[in-house]
Amino acid sequence: MPSVTEHLDLTTDVCPMTVVRTRLALEDMAAGALLEVRLLEGESLDNVAAYCLEDGHGIVAREALGGRTWRLVVRRGDDD
Amino acid sequence: MTERPAAFTPEQMERYSRHLLLREVGPRGQRRLLASRVMVVGAGGLGCPVLAYLAAAGVGTLDVVDSDVVEPSNLQRQILHGTPDIGRPKTDSAREALAALNPDVRVVPHAVRLDETNAADLMASVDVVVDGSDNFATRYLVSDTARRLRKPLVAAALFRFEGQVTVFPNDGLPDSACYRCLFPTPPPPGFLPSCQEAGILGAVPGLLGSIQAAETLKVLLGIGESLAGRLLLVDVLAMEFRTVRLHRNPACRHEE
Numbered sequence: 001m002p003s004v005t006e007h008l009d010l011t012t013d014v015c016p017m018t019v020v021r022t023r024l025a026l027e028d029m030a031a032g033a034l035l036e037v038r039l040l041e042g043e044s045l046d047n048v049a050a051y052c053l054e055d056g057h058g059i060v061a062r063e064a065l066g067g068r069t070w071r072l073v074v075r076r077g078d079d080d
Numbered sequence: 081m082t083e084r085p086a087a088f089t090p091e092q093m094e095r096y097s098r099h100l101l102l103r104e105v106g107p108r109g110q111r112r113l114l115a116s117r118v119m120v121v122g123a124g125g126l127g128c129p130v131l132a133y134l135a136a137a138g139v140g141t142l143d144v145v146d147s148d149v150v151e152p153s154n155l156q157r158q159i160l161h162g163t164p165d166i167g168r169p170k171t172d173s174a175r176e177a178l179a180a181l182n183p184d185v186r187v188v189p190h191a192v193r194l195d196e197t198n199a200a201d202l203m204a205s206v207d208v209v210v211d212g213s214d215n216f217a218t219r220y221l222v223s224d225t226a227r228r229l230r231k232p233l234v235a236a237a238l239f240r241f242e243g244q245v246t247v248f249p250n251d252g253l254p255d256s257a258c259y260r261c262l263f264p265t266p267p268p269p270g271f272l273p274s275c276q277e278a279g280i281l282g283a284v285p286g287l288l289g290s291i292q293a294a295e296t297l298k299v300l301l302g303i304g305e306s307l308a309g310r311l312l313l314v315d316v317l318a319m320e321f322r323t324v325r326l327h328r329n330p331a332c333r334h335e336e
Contacts (some may be wrong), residue, residue: 018198020097024088055103 002034004073005040010039010048012068018044019051026057034060037072045070064080085111089133092184095257096138104303109139114184115182116300117141119206120209121194121222123170124148125285126161126236126292133293135178135185139300142178142185143206146170147193157282194218199225211235212289216266223259226250234295235259241281241317243288246326247295247307254328257309284316 001013008025010018020040025035039045042063052059056077061070088096089317099105099113116139120127123146150158150165150173158170165173171189178187190202190218194213200223209226211233213219220236226233226252236245249256249304293314298304310323 009208017094017097018103020093020100023100025105028087 002032004034004036005029006033006035007012008035008037010037010044013039013044015043015047018048022048022051023055025078026052026055026076033076034075035074037063038069039072040068041069042069043071048061048072051072083282087270092138095182095333099137105301108251108303109303110163113297113300116208116314117143117206118208118210118296119145119203120210120212121141121218122212123158123160123174124154124212124214125238125280125282126289127210128174128211129286129289130210130293130296131178132160132181133290134296135182135187135217137293137297138182138184139297140184140186141188141206143190143202144174144186145173145190145192145194145202146174146213147191154215157280157285159286170279194221196221200229203231206231206232208299209233210296212291212292215264219259219263220266223248227258228248230298233259234292236292236298238285239281240279241284243284243314243316243328244311245288245307245314246311249306249308251313256333257326257328258332261332262311262326264329264332281316284314287316302329 006025006029013021022037026048028034034062037048040050048049049059050075054078058075061073096110098108099110115173117135118139122132122312123144131142150161150168150170152166154161160177161173169191169192173186175189176184192198203225209231211222223233231249232253233248241306248258295306298306299308309324309326312323314321
């Protein structure tokens with residue numbers, strides 16, 4: 001299991017910039033690499049998670065960090 | 081080793097976010113638009129909306145060809161020019177409006193009339209040509225030159241409440257039609273609209289120019305089905321859209 005190599009703090013971003021910034025971060029990564037995203041529960045978390053799955057990436061962890069903040073670990077898919 | 085593409089600035093991430101969200105555009109497509117160059121013939125009723133949407137979309141370089149100055153009668157539909165621009169070259173007011181819209185875009189003004197001596201040079205380094213001209217002589221020249229240089233051409237024409245638009249791919253394939261296949265010869269003088277028939281509902285060029293802009297972006301991005309091989313006919317008074325097939329005219333004397 002590879003370790004997380006990229007981190008993205010989206011706790012101050014709102015939809016749809018959360019998805020845009022996630023997409024841009026994943027684009028620069030190699031297939032199989034892991035991206036950790038911190039974001040707020042609700043629309044941000046739901047939409048980023050849905051986008052990742054739709055675009056062929058994998059979600060390997062999804063956990064609450066306290067408050068409204070969540071941590072999502074995304075495995076970059078083969079190609080976008 | 082492939083070079084890592086330039087990162088988007090935070091401002092560009094916001095500006096192009098609605099493109100970046102589209103699967104068919106995304107970061108790769110947006111970079112392609114930023115690296116593209118399009119020539120728009122005419123900064124008038126069609127050229128203004130074409131230029132505005134291409135600049136807003138982040139098409140990196142826009143060549144604007146127009147030798148006219150802004151007249152009061154233009155303002156009813158030529159939305160890049162304002163009342164204070166009356167008497168100024170259209171290329172100047174268009175350049176200022178586009179620079180204000182998107183500083184990422186380089187506007188190359190050509191305040192000349194397109195003719196046989198300059199058309200090929202002006203077209204040589206662009207990716208797509210958009211025809212927003214208002215006369216048959218220029219349309220034939222644009223089509224012939226674009227075909228010879230193998231540049232995709234997005235063409236449109238207007239009359240009163242109606243318009244037509246198509247894409248000539250100019251890809252060298254034997255079945256590709258050109259403007260001369262559609263209109264082998266200019267109409268005789270009596271068939272051209274006279275002065276009192278030169279009216280146009282201002283929103284009609286806005287609609288047709290927006291379609292030209294969309295087709296140009298599709299060609300640049302290589303997405304979807306372009307109007308190549310089809311002529312879209314728009315009747316705004318009835319608000320009806322229909323397409324007819326366009327075929328290469330075997331008798332067409334293309335200028336290869």
